[in-house]
Protein backbone atom coordinates (compact mmCIF):
# COMPACT_ATOMS: atom_id res chain seq x y z
CA UNK A 1 0.00 0.00 0.00
CA UNK A 2 2.61 2.58 1.06
CA UNK A 3 4.97 1.58 -1.69
CA UNK A 4 2.17 1.85 -4.21
CA UNK A 5 1.06 5.31 -3.11
CA UNK A 6 4.66 6.58 -2.98
CA UNK A 7 5.26 5.44 -6.54
CA UNK A 8 1.93 6.83 -7.67
CA UNK A 9 2.63 10.24 -6.19
CA UNK A 10 6.04 10.20 -7.86
CA UNK A 11 4.27 9.43 -11.12
CA UNK A 12 3.30 13.06 -11.66
CA UNK A 13 -0.27 12.67 -12.86
CA UNK A 14 -0.87 16.41 -13.15
CA UNK A 15 -4.05 15.75 -15.15
CA UNK A 16 -5.83 14.30 -12.13
CA UNK A 17 -4.26 16.66 -9.59
CA UNK A 18 -6.57 19.57 -10.38
CA UNK A 19 -9.69 21.25 -9.04
CA UNK A 20 -13.06 20.90 -10.78
CA UNK A 21 -15.95 23.14 -9.67
CA UNK A 22 -13.95 24.12 -6.61
CA UNK A 23 -13.35 20.54 -5.43
CA UNK A 24 -10.34 18.25 -5.88
CA UNK A 25 -11.00 16.18 -8.99
CA UNK A 26 -11.92 12.55 -8.29
CA UNK A 27 -11.27 11.09 -11.72
CA UNK A 28 -13.29 7.86 -11.80
CA UNK A 29 -13.63 7.45 -15.59
CA UNK A 30 -10.54 5.33 -16.14
CA UNK A 31 -12.31 2.60 -18.11
CA UNK A 32 -12.88 5.24 -20.79
CA UNK A 33 -9.40 6.81 -20.62
CA UNK A 34 -6.68 6.85 -17.98
CA UNK A 35 -4.30 9.75 -17.37
CA UNK A 36 -0.59 9.59 -18.23
CA UNK A 37 2.31 9.68 -15.77
CA UNK A 38 5.15 12.13 -16.32
CA UNK A 39 7.48 9.42 -17.67
CA UNK A 40 5.12 8.78 -20.57
CA UNK A 41 4.74 12.47 -21.43
CA UNK A 42 8.52 12.95 -21.15
CA UNK A 43 9.28 9.99 -23.41
CA UNK A 44 6.95 11.34 -26.10
CA UNK A 45 8.32 14.89 -25.79
CA UNK A 46 11.91 13.61 -26.06
CA UNK A 47 11.04 11.65 -29.18
CA UNK A 48 9.43 14.69 -30.81
CA UNK A 49 12.36 16.91 -29.90
CA UNK A 50 15.27 14.61 -30.75
CA UNK A 51 14.12 11.95 -33.19
CA UNK A 52 11.05 13.14 -35.12
CA UNK A 53 11.24 11.87 -38.70
CA UNK A 54 9.48 9.32 -40.86
CA UNK A 55 10.56 5.72 -40.32
CA UNK A 56 11.85 2.82 -42.46
CA UNK A 57 12.50 4.86 -45.60
CA UNK A 58 15.32 7.18 -44.61
CA UNK A 59 19.09 6.90 -44.62
CA UNK A 60 19.51 10.02 -42.50
CA UNK A 61 20.20 9.99 -38.78
CA UNK A 62 16.84 11.16 -37.49
CA UNK A 63 14.99 8.64 -39.64
CA UNK A 64 17.21 5.92 -38.24
CA UNK A 65 16.58 7.11 -34.67
CA UNK A 66 12.82 7.16 -35.28
CA UNK A 67 12.93 3.67 -36.79
CA UNK A 68 14.91 2.39 -33.81
CA UNK A 69 12.50 4.02 -31.36
CA UNK A 70 9.50 2.45 -33.12
CA UNK A 71 11.07 -1.03 -33.27
CA UNK A 72 12.28 -0.83 -29.66
CA UNK A 73 8.72 0.06 -28.61
CA UNK A 74 7.47 -3.00 -30.48
CA UNK A 75 10.02 -5.24 -28.75
CA UNK A 76 9.20 -3.75 -25.33
CA UNK A 77 5.48 -4.33 -25.78
CA UNK A 78 6.02 -7.90 -26.99
CA UNK A 79 7.83 -8.60 -23.72
CA UNK A 80 5.09 -6.83 -21.75
CA UNK A 81 2.36 -9.12 -23.12
CA UNK A 82 4.45 -12.27 -22.85
CA UNK A 83 4.70 -12.88 -26.59
CA UNK A 84 6.69 -15.91 -27.73
CA UNK A 85 8.78 -16.52 -30.87
CA UNK A 86 5.58 -17.53 -32.68
CA UNK A 87 3.97 -14.11 -32.09
CA UNK A 88 4.05 -10.76 -33.85
CA UNK A 89 2.83 -7.31 -32.82
CA UNK A 90 1.27 -4.70 -35.09
CA UNK A 91 0.65 -1.07 -34.13
CA UNK A 92 -2.86 0.29 -34.77
CA UNK A 93 -4.76 3.36 -33.64
CA UNK A 94 -6.50 1.42 -30.86
CA UNK A 95 -8.67 -1.55 -29.97
CA UNK A 96 -11.39 -0.53 -32.40
CA UNK A 97 -9.00 -0.54 -35.36
CA UNK A 98 -7.40 -3.79 -34.17
CA UNK A 99 -10.73 -5.61 -33.99
CA UNK A 100 -11.89 -4.15 -37.33
CA UNK A 101 -8.62 -5.35 -38.87
CA UNK A 102 -9.30 -8.90 -37.66
CA UNK A 103 -12.99 -9.04 -38.60
CA UNK A 104 -12.43 -7.28 -41.92
CA UNK A 105 -9.24 -9.16 -42.66
CA UNK A 106 -10.84 -12.58 -42.18
CA UNK A 107 -13.81 -11.75 -44.43
CA UNK A 108 -12.20 -9.65 -47.20
CA UNK A 109 -13.56 -10.73 -50.61
CA UNK A 110 -10.29 -9.67 -52.29
CA UNK A 111 -8.56 -12.68 -50.69
CA UNK A 112 -8.40 -15.83 -52.80
CA UNK A 113 -9.46 -17.82 -49.74
CA UNK A 114 -10.89 -15.64 -46.96
CA UNK A 115 -11.14 -17.49 -43.64
CA UNK A 116 -14.85 -16.63 -43.31
CA UNK A 117 -17.17 -18.01 -45.98
CA UNK A 118 -20.90 -18.67 -46.46
CA UNK A 119 -22.22 -21.14 -43.90
CA UNK A 120 -19.38 -20.59 -41.43
CA UNK A 121 -20.06 -19.51 -37.87
CA UNK A 122 -18.67 -16.68 -35.74
CA UNK A 123 -19.22 -16.80 -31.99
CA UNK A 124 -19.00 -13.74 -29.80
CA UNK A 125 -20.59 -12.87 -26.46
CA UNK A 126 -23.19 -10.50 -25.07
CA UNK A 127 -20.52 -8.99 -22.77
CA UNK A 128 -18.75 -7.25 -25.63
CA UNK A 129 -18.13 -3.60 -26.29
CA UNK A 130 -19.71 -2.62 -29.61
CA UNK A 131 -16.14 -2.66 -31.06
CA UNK A 132 -16.10 -6.46 -30.62
CA UNK A 133 -19.62 -6.96 -31.95
CA UNK A 134 -20.41 -4.60 -34.83
CA UNK A 135 -17.30 -5.61 -36.88
CA UNK A 136 -18.45 -9.26 -36.56
CA UNK A 137 -21.98 -8.34 -37.65
CA UNK A 138 -20.46 -6.80 -40.79
CA UNK A 139 -18.05 -9.69 -41.30
CA UNK A 140 -21.03 -12.06 -41.17
CA UNK A 141 -22.93 -9.96 -43.69
CA UNK A 142 -19.92 -9.75 -46.04
CA UNK A 143 -19.11 -13.45 -45.93
CA UNK A 144 -22.51 -15.09 -45.49
CA UNK A 145 -21.37 -16.51 -42.13
CA UNK A 146 -23.73 -16.77 -39.17
CA UNK A 147 -23.11 -14.78 -35.96
CA UNK A 148 -23.91 -16.58 -32.67
CA UNK A 149 -23.86 -14.78 -29.33
CA UNK A 150 -22.95 -16.42 -26.00
CA UNK A 151 -25.24 -14.94 -23.34
CA UNK A 152 -24.43 -14.45 -19.66
CA UNK A 153 -26.46 -15.66 -16.69
CA UNK A 154 -28.61 -13.21 -14.72
CA UNK A 155 -25.55 -12.07 -12.74
CA UNK A 156 -23.66 -11.25 -15.94
CA UNK A 157 -21.30 -14.25 -15.94
CA UNK A 158 -20.28 -16.43 -18.89
CA UNK A 159 -20.05 -20.22 -18.56
CA UNK A 160 -17.87 -22.66 -20.51
CA UNK A 161 -20.74 -25.19 -20.70
CA UNK A 162 -22.86 -22.63 -22.54
CA UNK A 163 -20.03 -21.93 -24.97
CA UNK A 164 -19.64 -25.65 -25.65
CA UNK A 165 -23.27 -25.66 -26.85
CA UNK A 166 -22.54 -22.99 -29.45
CA UNK A 167 -19.31 -24.41 -30.87
CA UNK A 168 -19.48 -26.70 -33.88
CA UNK A 169 -17.63 -27.90 -36.98
CA UNK A 170 -18.32 -24.59 -38.78
CA UNK A 171 -17.09 -22.31 -35.97
CA UNK A 172 -14.26 -20.29 -37.48
CA UNK A 173 -13.89 -17.48 -34.93
CA UNK A 174 -14.55 -16.92 -31.23
CA UNK A 175 -14.22 -13.31 -30.05
CA UNK A 176 -14.33 -12.46 -26.34
CA UNK A 177 -13.58 -9.65 -23.93
CA UNK A 178 -11.09 -10.06 -21.05
CA UNK A 179 -13.25 -7.69 -18.99
CA UNK A 180 -16.71 -6.29 -19.71
CA UNK A 181 -16.47 -2.52 -19.79
CA UNK A 182 -20.10 -2.00 -18.75
CA UNK A 183 -20.00 -4.15 -15.59
CA UNK A 184 -16.37 -5.00 -14.73
CA UNK A 185 -17.11 -8.71 -15.12
CA UNK A 186 -13.94 -10.70 -15.79
CA UNK A 187 -15.00 -13.85 -17.67
CA UNK A 188 -12.93 -17.05 -17.36
CA UNK A 189 -11.30 -16.20 -20.67
CA UNK A 190 -8.45 -18.72 -20.35
CA UNK A 191 -10.92 -21.62 -20.27
CA UNK A 192 -13.28 -20.11 -22.87
CA UNK A 193 -10.47 -19.45 -25.38
CA UNK A 194 -9.08 -22.96 -24.85
CA UNK A 195 -12.48 -24.50 -25.51
CA UNK A 196 -12.93 -22.52 -28.73
CA UNK A 197 -9.40 -23.32 -29.92
CA UNK A 198 -10.00 -27.00 -29.27
CA UNK A 199 -13.06 -26.74 -31.53
CA UNK A 200 -10.80 -25.38 -34.28
CA UNK A 201 -11.78 -21.70 -34.08
CA UNK A 202 -9.44 -18.73 -34.35
CA UNK A 203 -9.62 -16.90 -31.02
CA UNK A 204 -9.77 -13.14 -30.43
CA UNK A 205 -9.29 -11.50 -27.02
CA UNK A 206 -10.32 -7.86 -26.51
CA UNK A 207 -7.99 -6.85 -23.66
CA UNK A 208 -8.83 -3.11 -23.69
CA UNK A 209 -10.05 -3.24 -20.06
CA UNK A 210 -7.37 -5.62 -18.78
CA UNK A 211 -4.08 -4.05 -19.82
CA UNK A 212 -3.79 -1.46 -17.05
CA UNK A 213 -3.79 -4.00 -14.24
CA UNK A 214 -4.19 -7.60 -15.36
CA UNK A 215 -2.01 -8.06 -18.43
CA UNK A 216 -2.90 -11.26 -20.32
CA UNK A 217 0.22 -13.28 -21.20
CA UNK A 218 -0.03 -14.34 -24.83
CA UNK A 219 2.19 -17.40 -24.75
CA UNK A 220 0.09 -18.88 -21.93
CA UNK A 221 -3.23 -18.45 -23.75
CA UNK A 222 -4.97 -20.17 -26.64
CA UNK A 223 -5.18 -16.76 -28.27
CA UNK A 224 -4.66 -15.99 -31.96
CA UNK A 225 -5.42 -12.26 -31.79
CA UNK A 226 -5.04 -9.86 -28.84
CA UNK A 227 -6.27 -6.24 -29.09
CA UNK A 228 -5.73 -3.28 -26.77
CA UNK A 229 -5.50 0.54 -26.59
CA UNK A 230 -2.78 2.79 -25.18
CA UNK A 231 -5.10 5.37 -23.62
CA UNK A 232 -6.65 2.87 -21.19
CA UNK A 233 -3.25 1.81 -19.76
CA UNK A 234 -1.63 5.15 -18.83
CA UNK A 235 -0.47 5.68 -22.41
CA UNK A 236 -1.40 8.09 -25.19
CA UNK A 237 -4.58 8.28 -27.27
CA UNK A 238 -4.46 7.21 -30.92
CA UNK A 239 -2.16 4.21 -30.45
CA UNK A 240 -3.03 0.57 -29.88
CA UNK A 241 -1.95 -2.94 -30.67
CA UNK A 242 -3.01 -6.04 -32.52
CA UNK A 243 -0.75 -8.88 -31.42
CA UNK A 244 -1.09 -12.56 -32.08
CA UNK A 245 0.20 -15.73 -33.66
CA UNK A 246 2.17 -14.87 -36.78
CA UNK A 247 0.40 -17.68 -38.67
CA UNK A 248 -2.99 -16.17 -37.76
CA UNK A 249 -1.95 -12.59 -38.58
CA UNK A 250 -0.77 -13.86 -41.97
CA UNK A 251 -4.33 -14.90 -42.80
CA UNK A 252 -5.59 -11.31 -42.53
CA UNK A 253 -6.14 -9.11 -45.56
CA UNK A 254 -4.48 -5.74 -44.88
CA UNK A 255 -6.88 -2.82 -44.44
CA UNK A 256 -4.38 0.05 -44.80
CA UNK A 257 -3.18 -0.34 -48.39
CA UNK A 258 -0.40 1.97 -49.51
CA UNK A 259 3.19 2.79 -48.70
CA UNK A 260 5.48 0.69 -46.54
CA UNK A 261 3.30 -2.43 -46.68
CA UNK A 262 4.39 -3.68 -50.12
CA UNK A 263 7.53 -5.35 -51.51
CA UNK A 264 6.97 -4.29 -55.12
CA UNK A 265 4.23 -2.54 -57.09
CA UNK A 266 3.31 -2.62 -60.76
CA UNK A 267 0.44 -0.78 -62.46
CA UNK A 268 -1.89 -3.73 -61.96
CA UNK A 269 -0.66 -5.56 -58.88
CA UNK A 270 1.48 -5.46 -55.73
CA UNK A 271 3.40 -7.96 -53.63
CA UNK A 272 2.76 -7.61 -49.92
CA UNK A 273 5.57 -7.08 -47.44
CA UNK A 274 6.21 -9.49 -44.58
CA UNK A 275 4.62 -8.94 -41.15
CA UNK A 276 4.45 -6.63 -39.29
CA UNK A 277 4.90 -4.06 -42.12
CA UNK A 278 2.14 -5.72 -44.18
CA UNK A 279 -0.50 -4.59 -41.70
CA UNK A 280 1.03 -1.16 -40.96
CA UNK A 281 0.58 0.76 -44.21
CA UNK A 282 1.15 4.51 -44.07
CA UNK A 283 2.99 6.66 -41.55
CA UNK A 284 2.45 5.25 -38.06
CA UNK A 285 2.01 7.07 -34.75
CA UNK A 286 5.65 6.78 -33.69
CA UNK A 287 5.41 9.09 -30.67
CA UNK A 288 2.36 7.11 -29.61
CA UNK A 289 4.28 3.83 -29.82
CA UNK A 290 7.11 5.35 -27.77
CA UNK A 291 4.61 6.60 -25.19
CA UNK A 292 2.88 3.22 -25.04
CA UNK A 293 6.20 1.45 -24.37
CA UNK A 294 6.89 3.99 -21.59
CA UNK A 295 3.45 3.20 -20.15
CA UNK A 296 4.39 -0.50 -20.08
CA UNK A 297 7.60 0.47 -18.23
CA UNK A 298 5.56 2.51 -15.77
CA UNK A 299 3.15 -0.37 -15.05
CA UNK A 300 6.05 -2.75 -14.46
CA UNK A 301 7.91 -0.34 -12.18
CA UNK A 302 4.83 0.07 -9.99
CA UNK A 303 4.05 -3.64 -10.27
CA UNK A 304 1.16 -5.32 -12.06
CA UNK A 305 0.07 -7.28 -8.98
CA UNK A 306 0.12 -4.16 -6.79
CA UNK A 307 -2.01 -2.22 -9.29
CA UNK A 308 -4.46 -5.10 -9.65
CA UNK A 309 -4.82 -5.50 -5.87
CA UNK A 310 -5.35 -1.74 -5.49
CA UNK A 311 -8.11 -1.37 -8.11
CA UNK A 312 -9.85 -4.53 -6.89
CA UNK A 313 -9.87 -3.21 -3.32
CA UNK A 314 -11.32 0.11 -4.51
CA UNK A 315 -13.97 -1.74 -6.49
CA UNK A 316 -14.93 -3.93 -3.52
CA UNK A 317 -15.16 -0.85 -1.31
CA UNK A 318 -17.38 0.93 -3.87
CA UNK A 319 -19.63 -2.12 -4.34
CA UNK A 320 -20.14 -2.40 -0.58
CA UNK A 321 -20.96 1.32 -0.13
CA UNK A 322 -23.14 1.74 -3.24
CA UNK A 323 -25.12 -1.50 -2.79
CA UNK A 324 -26.07 -0.34 0.71
CA UNK A 325 -27.85 2.76 -0.66
CA UNK A 326 -31.66 2.42 -0.89
CA UNK A 327 -32.93 1.43 -4.34
CA UNK A 328 -29.44 0.99 -5.81
CA UNK A 329 -28.53 -2.16 -7.76
CA UNK A 330 -24.89 -2.87 -8.55
CA UNK A 331 -24.33 -4.91 -11.73
CA UNK A 332 -22.07 -7.99 -11.44
CA UNK A 333 -21.46 -7.34 -7.72
CA UNK A 334 -19.44 -10.54 -7.20
CA UNK A 335 -15.79 -10.51 -6.31
CA UNK A 336 -14.24 -11.74 -9.56
CA UNK A 337 -15.11 -8.51 -11.35
CA UNK A 338 -12.42 -5.84 -11.47
CA UNK A 339 -11.76 -2.06 -11.57
CA UNK A 340 -15.25 -1.09 -12.77
CA UNK A 341 -18.46 -0.64 -10.78
CA UNK A 342 -21.71 0.01 -12.60
CA UNK A 343 -25.07 0.64 -10.97
CA UNK A 344 -28.67 1.67 -11.53
CA UNK A 345 -30.85 3.54 -9.03
CA UNK A 346 -34.66 3.53 -8.79
CA UNK A 347 -36.14 6.90 -9.63
CA UNK A 348 -32.93 8.58 -10.76
CA UNK A 349 -31.57 8.81 -14.29
CA UNK A 350 -27.79 8.16 -14.65
CA UNK A 351 -27.37 11.34 -16.65
CA UNK A 352 -28.73 13.37 -13.74
CA UNK A 353 -26.62 11.46 -11.20
CA UNK A 354 -23.48 12.04 -13.30
CA UNK A 355 -24.23 15.75 -13.65
CA UNK A 356 -24.68 16.15 -9.88
CA UNK A 357 -21.45 14.20 -9.22
CA UNK A 358 -19.57 16.47 -11.61
CA UNK A 359 -20.68 19.46 -9.56
CA UNK A 360 -18.73 17.84 -6.69
CA UNK A 361 -15.65 17.29 -8.85
CA UNK A 362 -16.37 13.57 -9.34
CA UNK A 363 -15.97 12.28 -12.88
CA UNK A 364 -18.01 9.17 -13.77
CA UNK A 365 -19.45 7.90 -17.03
CA UNK A 366 -23.17 7.42 -17.65
CA UNK A 367 -25.16 5.72 -20.40
CA UNK A 368 -24.89 2.43 -22.27
CA UNK A 369 -21.06 2.32 -22.34
CA UNK A 370 -21.11 1.03 -25.96
CA UNK A 371 -22.52 -2.25 -24.62
CA UNK A 372 -26.25 -2.13 -25.29
CA UNK A 373 -26.75 -5.91 -25.75
CA UNK A 374 -25.26 -6.64 -22.31
CA UNK A 375 -27.50 -4.15 -20.54
CA UNK A 376 -30.49 -5.57 -22.44
CA UNK A 377 -29.53 -9.10 -21.30
CA UNK A 378 -29.34 -7.92 -17.70
CA UNK A 379 -32.70 -6.16 -18.07
CA UNK A 380 -31.44 -2.68 -17.26
CA UNK A 381 -31.15 0.59 -19.14
CA UNK A 382 -28.34 3.12 -18.92
CA UNK A 383 -26.08 2.94 -15.84
CA UNK A 384 -23.71 5.09 -13.83
CA UNK A 385 -20.15 3.72 -13.98
CA UNK A 386 -17.13 4.47 -11.80
CA UNK A 387 -13.82 2.91 -12.79
CA UNK A 388 -10.52 2.93 -10.92
CA UNK A 389 -6.84 3.40 -11.59
CA UNK A 390 -3.61 3.51 -9.65
CA UNK A 391 -4.03 7.13 -8.54
CA UNK A 392 -7.51 6.67 -7.03
CA UNK A 393 -7.98 6.42 -3.27
CA UNK A 394 -10.43 4.95 -0.75
CA UNK A 395 -11.22 8.52 0.26
CA UNK A 396 -12.46 9.13 -3.28
CA UNK A 397 -14.68 6.05 -3.02
CA UNK A 398 -16.18 7.53 0.17
CA UNK A 399 -16.76 10.85 -1.63
CA UNK A 400 -18.42 8.96 -4.51
CA UNK A 401 -20.77 7.08 -2.18
CA UNK A 402 -21.71 10.24 -0.27
CA UNK A 403 -22.27 12.24 -3.44
CA UNK A 404 -24.43 9.46 -4.94
CA UNK A 405 -26.50 9.33 -1.75
CA UNK A 406 -26.92 13.10 -1.91
CA UNK A 407 -27.81 13.01 -5.63
CA UNK A 408 -30.49 10.38 -4.96
CA UNK A 409 -32.07 12.57 -2.29
CA UNK A 410 -32.15 15.53 -4.67
CA UNK A 411 -33.49 13.52 -7.61
CA UNK A 412 -36.17 11.48 -5.81
Ligand code: PMP
Pocket residue numbers: 031032093094095096097129131132177179180181206208209229370
Ligand atom coordinates in the same frame (compact mmCIF):
# COMPACT_ATOMS: atom_id res chain seq x y z
N1 PMP B 1 -13.29 -2.89 -26.04
C1 PMP B 1 -13.52 -2.57 -24.76
C2 PMP B 1 -13.80 -3.66 -23.76
C3 PMP B 1 -13.52 -1.22 -24.37
O1 PMP B 1 -13.76 -0.90 -23.10
C4 PMP B 1 -13.25 -0.23 -25.35
C5 PMP B 1 -13.22 1.26 -24.98
N2 PMP B 1 -14.29 1.66 -24.16
C6 PMP B 1 -12.99 -0.62 -26.66
C7 PMP B 1 -13.01 -1.96 -26.96
C8 PMP B 1 -12.68 0.37 -27.72
O2 PMP B 1 -11.44 0.94 -27.50
P1 PMP B 1 -10.96 2.22 -28.31
O3 PMP B 1 -12.04 3.25 -28.19
O4 PMP B 1 -9.70 2.63 -27.63
O5 PMP B 1 -10.72 1.79 -29.72
